[in-house]
Amino acid sequence: MTRNIFLRREVKHWLAVLLLVASLAGCAMDQESPLTLPAGAEPSAKLRNDHGITHYQASRYMDALLQFMQAYSADQETGEIHFNIALAFHKRGKKNKAAEHFEMARKFAHDNEKILTSKLLHQYLE
Numbered sequence: 001m002t003r004n005i006f007l008r009r010e011v012k013h014w015l016a017v018l019l020l021v022a023s024l025a026g027c028a029m030d031q032e033s034p035l036t037l038p039a040g041a042e043p044s045a046k047l048r049n050d051h052g053i054t055h056y057q058a059s060r061y062m063d064a065l066l067q068f069m070q071a072y073s074a075d076q077e078t079g080e081i082h083f084n085i086a087l088a089f090h091k092r093g094k095k096n097k098a099a100e101h102f103e104m105a106r107k108f109a110h111d112n113e114k115i116l117t118s119k120l121l122h123q124y125l126e
Helices: 002-031 043-057 061-074 079-091 095-107 119-125
Strands: none
Touching (some): 061 079
C-alpha cells in the first residue's frame, strides 16, 4: 500500500515536470520583444512605437497595438513597426493579422537581423 502511494506521487511529480518543460518549450517562441525604430525614423512614428513598447512590456497588448497602429499611420514602410504590430496581434490571438504583418516586416526589414531571424516570424510564414 505504501509502495503504491509512493509510486503515484513519483508519477505525479514526473508528469508535472514534463508539463512544465512542454509549456516552457511552447513559450520560447513567445519571448520575442518589440523593436525600437532605427535612427532617423519619422518622429511621430518613433514616439508612438516607443509608447507601444511600454504597453507591450506591461502586457497591455490592445494598448500596444493601438500605439503601433498609430506609428504605422505615420510610417507604413518600416519593418520594425510591422513586426511590432504582428507581435501584438499574435498576443491577442489574431493569427491571420499577425501573419500579414510578419510578411510586411520581412518585406521592409532592410537587413534587420532581429526581424529576418525571428523564430516567431518563421513559424508564421513557413
